[in-house]
Amino acid sequence: MIARLGRSPARLSTLHEALRCVKRVHYSDDSMTTSPDKFTCTRCGNCCRGTGYVYVSTDEVDRIAAQLELPTDDFLETYCATHRGHLVLKSQKNQDCIFLEDNLCRVHDVKPDQCRKWPFWRSVVETYSGFRHAKSYCEGLKEFGYRDFVRVAEEEDVHPGH
Numbered sequence: 001m002i003a004r005l006g007r008s009p010a011r012l013s014t015l016h017e018a019l020r021c022v023k024r025v026h027y028s029d030d031s032m033t034t035s036p037d038k039f040t041c042t043r044c045g046n047c048c049r050g051t052g053y054v055y056v057s058t059d060e061v062d063r064i065a066a067q068l069e070l071p072t073d074d075f076l077e078t079y080c081a082t083h084r085g086h087l088v089l090k091s092q093k094n095q096d097c098i099f100l101e102d103n104l105c106r107v108h109d110v111k112p113d114q115c116r117k118w119p120f121w122r123s124v125v126e127t128y129s130g131f132r133h134a135k136s137y138c139e140g141l142k143e144f145g146y147r148d149f150v151r152v153a154e155e156e157d158v159h160p161g162h
């Protein structure tokens with residue numbers, strides 16, 4: 001589920017700083033874990049449901065619309081809404097993302113970058129509280145302590161807007 005994208009010096013510097021910080025602090029969940037060296041998505045679907053927004057860029061709209069073989073306007077009308085002036089995906093009545101079906105993403109191959117990069121978002125990597133919150137519902141994080149997660153994040157990409 002997670003894309004491995006190119007490294008930027010700024011991102012690596014931020015991650016190294018986070019890693020230095022976590023080495024100095026004791027985190028209550030670290031002693032309970034098994035030092036996983038890789039994030040594995042269990043496809044529980046929890047990151048695609050509940051409150052929150054999936055932001056989409058115009059490129060992503062084009063990409064997903066093409067995958068669904070829909071004209072852009074039809075795609076926007078059927079699948080998109082706005083939140084504070086930004087384009088977002090609609091939710092189903094139960095607050096699941098409109099593309100979540102049987103715990104799987106209907107547009108997996110072309111899903112928005114925000115989804116592609118989860119759980120390696122800045123808000124999860126750089127703050128223990130963010131990590132703890134993500135871990136409370138993301139099954140793939142269950143075995144992770146914060147230190148190990150930050151270490152693994154060095155090999156992954158962090159979403160700049162979260």
Ligand code: SF4
Pocket residue numbers: 047048049054089097098099100101104105106107108111112115
């Ligand atoms: S677009 Fe796909 S991956 Fe992203 S929240 Fe919706 S169902 Fe989940």
Ligand code: SF4
Pocket residue numbers: 001040041042043044045046047048118119137138139140141
């Ligand atoms: S919450 Fe975590 S384990 Fe569940 S589908 Fe999302 S990334 Fe995968």
